[in-house]
Amino acid sequence: MRPAAHAHPAPPPAGADDFVIRVEGLEKTYASGFKALETVDLAIRRGEIFALLGENGAGKSTLIGAICGLVRPSGGRILVDGHDAVADYRAVRAKIGLVPQELHVDSFERVMDTVAFSRGLFGKPRDPAFIEGILRELSLWEKRNDKIIALSGGMKRRLLIAKALAHEPTILFLDEPSAGVDVELRREMWQMVHRLRARGVTIILTTHYIEEAEEMADRVGVINKGEILLVEEKTTLMRKLGRRELTLHLREPLAALPDGVAGPALTLAEDGRSLTYVFDSQSEDTGIAGLLRSLAEAGIEVRDLATSESSLEEIFVSLVRGRPQ
Amino acid sequence: MNLNAIRAIYLFEMNRFRRTIMQSVAAPVLSTSLYFIVFGSAIGSRIDTVEGIAYGAFIVPGLIMLTVITESLTNASFGIYLPKFQGTIYELLSAPVSAVETVIGYVGAAATKSFLIGCLILATARIFVDYTILHPLFTAAFLILTCTAFSLFGFIIGIWADSFQRLQLIPLMVVTPLAFLGGTFYSITMLPEPWDTVALFNPVLYLVSGFRWSFYGVADVAPLISLAMTGVFMLICLGVVAWIFRTGWRLKS
Incomplete structure (x- = not known):
């Protein structure tokens, strides 16, 4: 498939280390005084599927938000491919695609327009053929001229993935991808994630469905009350504690x-x-x-x-x- | 400069206007036409002239300003409030887009739209009254400055607002009264003491006065002061917008 060729990320620059994301001493205290993140250190390997496990309110979304630019960290730093997420936000954000937890969509936009908008917003020139490829891969091509309001919940979820992939990111964040999604779509999404990984995209997903982490992840991090309790290879973790x-x-x-x-x-x-x-x-x-x-x-x-x-x-x-x- | 992003935002906003063409264009044109019929023709026919200008023609610049100010505020505030309300703002915040690019995209689109509506009303006014434009370059400059300044102000309101009620609050409670009291329908020389002095504290007066001067060469205040005041207002708005993006106020937690 032609568009897939676009999605091949450039090989890592010489001397780049194995960790595509480094989070160092990251802290976040909200204006309310709530401390969502306590000194978090985390390193994500290039090309892996990393599952961040935690209960509701554990700090998963805050951590993702801080890396993606939605949350202003109170302390610490984030490096993506060696670029500082605050000082060099353009370089960092151009590499990252984010699929939010909630179904945030522009109800009256057309499917195709909204995906093309995402691509432009992230600084990429128009490429209708690439957009077509994404929409076909996510089974949205038939709906390309429909208004988003007419889509089912599952299709909206897929649309958000399409938007996140529109600028050919090398890192994809999936915040609770299975929230409110039926079993079939969940399976489809898992396959999609594996296909992306095969193309070299690093994937970080948050979930409180253990099944999801167990099914997909190479490594698992457990976060609780704003602290990373452990980061381990999934198989090691299961062997060690199993x-x-x-x-x-x-x-x-x-x-x-x-x-x-x-x-x-x-x-x-x-x-x-x-x-x-x-x-x-x-x-x-x-x-x-x-x-x-x-x-x-x-x-x-x-x-x-x-x-x-x-x-x-x-x-x-x-x-x-x-x-x- | 992320030109693709500016273009994406600008086209997205213009597309939204196109979808809502009835509210966007027909409504302001209709309401201004009503003003012309009621104030210009019906009541205006009983009023002689104001500063040597037929009343119907006298109110043209003021009415255009009134509409352009309201439209700029509404469009720009809604444009940035909607993504906040829908949650789609996450995408803008996570994109490699600077504050300047965001503002050019959103404010540029809102200002373009109100500029077009301003031109449309100018054309519509021709149906009802005869007017002249003595200084067309100043007319264009005033119109563009006003559209931009009030779109910036609207952008700030859109970021500040946390409900649809609040979104309407400033346009309805502050700007509409200021526009009505800013000499849209009269010259402040017609006001008795102390109101003619009080009127000088109304920023909208300077816009209307300057804009009217560009048509007929008569003004309540010197046209260059008008232009300067509009510019100052725009700079204040730019300063506030810069502060908003630096602190992430109402945008980022």
């Missing part, structure tokens, strides 16, 4: 665990029909073999077994809740 559980369904219900079998990692279900064993899947000895042996010795017959690993959501909840308030 517990695996082995559930054993018993042939005969047990009243209590026999002495030879009982241990802190093992719990008996209330109905006595199943046992749950928690283990670390990374360790040399998971203890599973020993457990099964001791069960056999105690004459306990296992009918079926299943394992599961803790989801990012459980990890997230334990991180956020586990912190002293």
Whole structure:
């Protein structure tokens, strides 16, 4: 597809480091006195999909707003490709596309005009063929002459993505892209994000849907009360904090665990029909073999077994809740 | 200079005017025509002349000023208030666009529109009354300056306003009275003491007076003072706009 060729970002300049965005000591206190960000340090790698996880009010949108120019930082600095986001805002903002959380649209504008407007606003010359490519990719081409007010919520969301991509940004911010979006569109959007990443676009998304981060992200950052709690490779995070559980369904219900079998990692279900064993899947000895042996010795017959690993959501909840308030 | 951005904003605003052509053009032309019929023809026929000018012709410059001021304020304030209200301002704030470019785009479009309406009313007035223009260059200069200055003022109002009510507040409560009392329908020499002196504190008087001078060569105040006052008003507005963008007042949190 021709327009896709446009979207290839220029290769990073020689000597550019791996981090496309560096946030250093960023602070934000609103006029009301509310401290939305406490000294945030964050580095985003070139070409990655980074998911910023946090509950409502954790500071996700403030952080994005500060990088994109919507929020005036109270302290610290932001570097994008080595350019300071305040002093050199033109260079920084030309690289960034922002898809806001709310469906902010000009109801009476036509779809095509509003996307062309975005391109011009970001300093790019007209390119109807490129706009056509974006609209086709987001299944909006058929609607190009419609007024925005006539679009469904899902189409408006796609339109906002089209507007954000109109100036061929190399960094795309998606603020809560799945808010109020149905499952099908969410899948479509995820595919779109993967396609963009394949073209070299760095993507930062905020979400409180763990599923979304789990599905898409290379790395995950968790923000709570204006502080970054951790930044980790998603897989590492899940491995490091992930517990695996082995559930054993018993042939005969047990009243209590026999002495030879009982241990802190093992719990008996209330109905006595199943046992749950928690283990670390990374360790040399998971203890599973020993457990099964001791069960056999105690004459306990296992009918079926299943394992599961803790989801990012459980990890997230334990991180956020586990912190002293 | 991000010329593409200026063009995008300017065309976006002009496009908005085109969409609302009825309110934008027909309404001011209609209401001014009514003024001509009522004040110019019906009542004006009972009034002899004002400073040697037929009353119908005397009110032409004032009426154009009245309309141009109101239109500039309304267009410019609405133009920047609407994105704030809709939330679409996020895009402008996140774009590589400077304050100067933003102002040229928004204020330029609003001023263009009110300038066109001013010209249209001038043409419409021809249907009702006979007038002359002695100093056409001054006419154009006054018109352009006024459109620009009041579009800037409107831009400030649009940024200041946090509701549609407030958006209407200054145009209705301050500017319309000032325009009516600024000698649109009369010469301040017709006012008794102390009102003729009080009138000198009305900035709109200088616009109307100067503009009328460019038509007929008669004025309440010296035309160069008028021009200077308009210029000063524009500079004040520019200063406020510069401050707004430097501090992010009412734009950024």
